Amino acid sequence: MIPGISIYEILTVTSILFFIGVYGFITRTNLISILISVELILNASVVNFVIINKYLFPEALQGVYFSIFIIAVAAAETALAVSIIINLYRQISSVEVKEIETMKY
Amino acid sequence: MEKIIFYCLAAVIIAFGIASVTSRKMLRSVIYLSFVLISIAGIFFLIDYNFLAAIQLTVYAGGIVVLIIFSVLLVHHIEMELEMAKASKKIVTAIACLIGLGVFLTAIYSYDFNVVNNSITTTTAEIGAGLLSYTAGGFILPFEVISVLLLAAMIGAIVIAKGKKLTENNNQSQ
Numbered sequence: 001m002i003p004g005i006s007i008y009e010i011l012t013v014t015s016i017l018f019f020i021g022v023y024g025f026i027t028r029t030n031l032i033s034i035l036i037s038v039e040l041i042l043n044a045s046v047v048n049f050v051i052i053n054k055y056l057f058p059e060a061l062q063g064v065y066f067s068i069f070i071i072a073v074a075a076a077e078t079a080l081a082v083s084i085i086i087n088l089y090r091q092i093s094s095v096e097v098k099e100i101e102t103m104k105y
Numbered sequence: 106m107e108k109i110i111f112y113c114l115a116a117v118i119i120a121f122g123i124a125s126v127t128s129r130k131m132l133r134s135v136i137y138l139s140f141v142l143i144s145i146a147g148i149f150f151l152i153d154y155n156f157l158a159a160i161q162l163t164v165y166a167g168g169i170v171v172l173i174i175f176s177v178l179l180v181h182h183i184e185m186e187l188e189m190a191k192a193s194k195k196i197v198t199a200i201a202c203l204i205g206l207g208v209f210l211t212a213i214y215s216y217d218f219n220v221v222n223n224s225i226t227t228t229t230a231e232i233g234a235g236l237l238s239y240t241a242g243g244f245i246l247p248f249e250v251i252s253v254l255l256l257a258a259m260i261g262a263i264v265i266a267k268g269k270k271l272t273e274n275n276n277q278s279q
Contacts, residue, residue: 002151004108007218010148013115015209017122017141019202024126026198027190032131032177036138039169040122043145046161054152058223061235064157065244068236071164072251076258078169082176083266089180096188 007055011048018044031085031095035078042074107151114151117144129187131177139170156229 002010021040028034046067053063089095118141125137142165149158189195239245 001220001223002107002111005111007220008214009111009115011213012210013118015206015213016119019206019209020119020122020126022205023198023202027195028126029188029190030131032173032180033126033134033187035173036134037126039138039165040125040141043142043165047145047148050149050152050154050157054154055220056218058221058225061227061232064154064227064232065236065247067157068160069247069251071160072255075164075169076255078172079258079262080265082172083262085176086179087265095180 001055001058007051010051014044014047014051017047029097031081031088031097031100034097035081035085039074039078042070046070111148111151114144114147117141129189131181131187132174135170135173135177138173139166142166142170153224153226156227156232 018041021037021044024037024040025034028037049063049067049070053060057063085095088100092099094100121137121140121144125134125141128134128137142161146158146161146166149155149161190198235242236244236248
């Protein structure tokens with residue numbers, strides 16, 4: 001644990017980061033920006049897992065394993081999202097949310 | 106000393122997080138995201154999880170940010186500015202987010218966490234042994250499942266990004 005820093009302060013920072021991600025997810029109108037906001041949200045949850053593991057259950061390692069799995073799933077999700085965005089851009093020449101009406105293929 | 110470093114990292118995380126969701130230049134917002142991710146790796150270093158910090162730096166700051174930058178460069182002109190949402194929508198969303206943040210913080214600060222004082226250092230060998238153990242509490246099954254997931258995501262990304270040619274072939278065969 002970090003000397004002099006309580007768990008409340010770190011959880012405050014991650015909560016703020018989570019809601020920054022939610023704000024970006026709702027207000028942005030561009031697929032890549034939405035992807036960036038999702039990364040912020042996922043990272044806030046990763047830090048929460050690790051911090052709670054370290055401060056409350058220092059003997060266990062479950063939080064570390066779950067954060068590794070979250071990071072792996074986020075990497076897979078980003079690769080798929082980027083390929084979908086590039087394919088959409090080829091078909092309709094735009095990555096704005098409101099112009100995406102075809103989800104057929 | 107650790108206190109000062111933590112407050113600096115927290116300030117960087119929040120400031121660049123806000124900048125990355127409000128910046129109108131696409132590429133800049135990705136760079137701000139990478140600053141946020143690197144600062145989070147700094148927090149992992151502070152609480153002595155060196156392996157996780159290394160994963161965070163290689164996978165997020167090394168891999169995902171580069172992938173997003175590639176897609177930005179393929180899809181946008183660099184000079185292009187983003188279309189923004191309406192001001193009323195922004196204000197309503199900001200108020201809703203602040204209310205949610207208030208709910209979160211009251212819930213966190215009203216709960217009495219049972220903090221254990223410790224300075225245990227976790228080695229990478231322990232993490233690897235736990236990931237590969239098949240006794241009770243081992244993580245061998247999710248580990249294998251995640252490897253299959255990564256393979257499936259790789260194949261799926263190739264198939265989707267290959268795009269038009271493939272779908273034409275499919276139409277001909279039907």
